[in-house]
Amino acid sequence: MTRFKLNAHPEIKEGQHAIFAPSQKFLTRDQLTTEQLDNIIRAKYAAQIGTIIHAEAARMILQKKSVTKAKVIDRIYNALWEAHIPDRLNTPELYLDTVLPYVKDAIGFDLIPEQPVVYQYPIAYGTVDAIRYNPVKHELRIHDLKTGKIAASLDQLIEYAAYFFLEYHLKPADTSIILCIYQNGEILTGIPKASDILPVMSRAIELTKYVKNNYIGGDNDAV
Numbered sequence: 001m002t003r004f005k006l007n008a009h010p011e012i013k014e015g016q017h018a019i020f021a022p023s024q025k026f027l028t029r030d031q032l033t034t035e036q037l038d039n040i041i042r043a044k045y046a047a048q049i050g051t052i053i054h055a056e057a058a059r060m061i062l063q064k065k066s067v068t069k070a071k072v073i074d075r076i077y078n079a080l081w082e083a084h085i086p087d088r089l090n091t092p093e094l095y096l097d098t099v100l101p102y103v104k105d106a107i108g109f110d111l112i113p114e115q116p117v118v119y120q121y122p123i124a125y126g127t128v129d130a131i132r133y134n135p136v137k138h139e140l141r142i143h144d145l146k147t148g149k150i151a152a153s154l155d156q157l158i159e160y161a162a163y164f165f166l167e168y169h170l171k172p173a174d175t176s177i178i179l180c181i182y183q184n185g186e187i188l189t190g191i192p193k194a195s196d197i198l199p200v201m202s203r204a205i206e207l208t209k210y211v212k213n214n215y216i217g218g219d220n221d222a223v
Helices: 034-063 069-082 096-108 155-168 194-216
Strands: 112-120 124-134 139-146 176-183 186-190
Touching (some): 034 139
Parallel strands (some): 139 176
Antiparallel strands (some): 112 124, 124 139
């Protein structure tokens, strides 16, 4: 029996999805308007653009050099261009009022970018956009950069803080906690209390224990 030979398509990387992927059923829907089509394409590239901007912001923070509006625009534009983002979507000025203060503050507060906080790998961990714990002042500062338009809450940063305290065996009650979200040209700042963090830590311990006992095996580490 002769077997039909299918094309290999090495250009498609693992995890990639087409703009018009059949799983989205765009082609079998009613006629799309130009606005709907543009929104689909922008949504397709949004995550990639956000990832690129985060990576470039992290590089600027690590270099610890003063940044200007022109420098931020130039670096984001070049990073997007190198990633073959369409020219129509290569608009770094849209992110300037968010990225510039984020990078400046991260450098000013001497934060570490893209730092994992791990309670139990591979069950409970995350990567913080920028973080610093000052053992002298007993101060934890977590900053988060958001490139999307939908308003974010501090819940994600509270979970990062919970993982931090679990990982390093520190007490929220003994620590000043500052959480900042940079989004849409604004900064959302939260100063949670220990009573905000402790229930999240307990929940992390509880859920991790369930996963380990029922799916992975082994005893949960005492915290």
